[in-house]
Amino acid sequence: MGLETASAAGELATEPFVLADDFYQDPNASYDRLRARGPVNRVRFPDGSTGWLVTDYDAAKETFMDPTISKVLKSPGARTALASNGGGNHLANSMFADMLVFYDPPEHTRLRAVVNRAFATRAIKALEPRITEIADALLAEPATGDLDLLESYAIPLSMTSICELLGVPEQDRDNFRTWSTMLISSDHPNAVRMAAVQEFVGYLGRLIQAKTQAPEADMLSELIAVGADEDRLTQRELLSMVFMLLVAGFETTAHLIGNAVATLLADNNSRAALREDPSRIGDFIEEVLRYRSPTTETTFRYTTAPVTLGGIDIPAGELIIISVAATGRDAGRFAEPDTIDIDRTDNQHLAFGHGIHRCVGAPLARMGGVIGLARLLDRYPDFELAPGAETEWRKSFVIRGLTNLPVRLRP
Template structure:
């Protein structure tokens, strides 16, 4: 694998650093190698496309804040980048282009303001006790199988966030099996493009009907808040509502699933940390912050696009380039975090980038922290002796965006 040469980056007369499939299982080996060479790197991703990967903490923050770097899929920078290497599939479907995630200010500011109002609602603020009830119920269901191997991802880390986001948005209980099936198809690496496309269409049709139902009979839930949320007479359009609910349903629980399962994976291999948490439950919030830094559930941010030449960490990146900011790499940058490859509950610097930075910082970060903390506290209280299933290996999903396990085989009791 070769990387930068003495040829100026602006001319792109460089061989890309190739990220192979092994990158999915061992990303930090690649991050460390790249970081030693600089903060920004022209790479070939495992899917064959090329772009720039940002690995240093300060360069990552700068990229998040640079107004010349766009999220808009129809921007000139995005069109040039996507046409350049055949990566246009990401822009397929106008629904994705309507998501708040793919807007820049001032359009993004408008959407964010409306969503912030809904996320400050009582339905969100008073959710802690309900999350605890749901977690305890799921853990109680595991009691009969506690002495045999089982997949904690399937039986706890996945269903808890799914139930929470469904209750928060007001998805009727009878429809949640459908929601889980659609969501599982959407995030699976084993499904065909046709299967995922069909799931998207069924999902969107369902959300469309759900919005109409909530308009007719508003309830004490986040979707009703989103429908009624306004700022100076402004409202989310029906199309914007569909895109927003889709984003919240999929991204809103996917991050928390990975936060919980990644945390448990650490507990299975670091008994000192697990013992500390079992004996001092008040340290769980510190652990959650370290998990977010050490094994971020969203490893890279979604693609950005340079609209003009930009310089990050002294590296010139031309206009019309795809850019991927790696929160996972930035949060183990030794220039920012001491002993970054170690889980340290006493770490003072908690200013990680797991939820992004700037205007696109994750709106659901407080909810994810709350949910992750409750899930881990209740799990450790119920099953302090959990162990990795005998002979099991943890395999990571093949994804440039999320950092999550395929399965989490454990035995809860000896």
């Protein structure tokens, strides 16, 4: 790229690119147009706020690793950046400010250590038999016929797994799902979403109190014990951590399974390969994470000093969001990015982030996706889209998933 071309790209990147309503149904069309303008672009987001969207793989890794780009939501700099860019709705409920994802070191390091211990590889691996048992029980019910695979399988498998892990009583799980759906969906007005936050937080407060008085063998009781014994978690930190783990853990795994099934419905070659060698399901799940990630855009960051990302100069006090979904389709990093290839080597996608904010629940989501798809293919290898079925993508800026997935099951 010559100097004149680079300069033109930099100027073009400062012109706001509007993400319209059609973005939710076909985000890759917008990502392609953005990449043609430059690796980082100023964007008007669906909620009306403005900021910079990173769609280039290398620029995304730069952003993840730059210590001058902060995640601290409750800092004065963040509040100024949000207010000046029309993102004040992020401040409507201070519960978000205490989430692990909205801390920088050293506070982030302290909180991350607590979660890492609870999500240790050995602890997650121990869940495999129970997740398999839940999947088999769900698949034993449908027999054959047409059904919504999200409602009857992917969602209850993910919801049951994460709720059992954290110790959410069975009778409360439908409410949990309702709250989560409201929070993630862009269909609901902000006031409705904030009301759901308040209800959810109130419920979690009561649950934490109950488990403080009568601990059980679950992760929530363990997190409470850490706060009590080592004085490492405040009540708000604990609330926010459980809030984040429940919502992120449930939504990511459910839609990883749904997106994997949706991909196989249009990819007979991959289905044949997995039927011939089920041990390749893990490779396929990694391709789904790259090609159709259930997480799309990260939570916001802001610049504390002027930075240059992908050759684009960005002033201090600007909001930045990384599109991990877009980076998976970056032709500069992945050969034939719009093609599913389970033989792809060096598939270092960014679906779970990068650096210190890499998703702590990634091993659990991967395991849930592999088990969920493996048990489905074992029992119903010839599933197909239900005749006359129509599917639609959820209207959400952070989760890429379908609203329904009507399939016909055939053993």
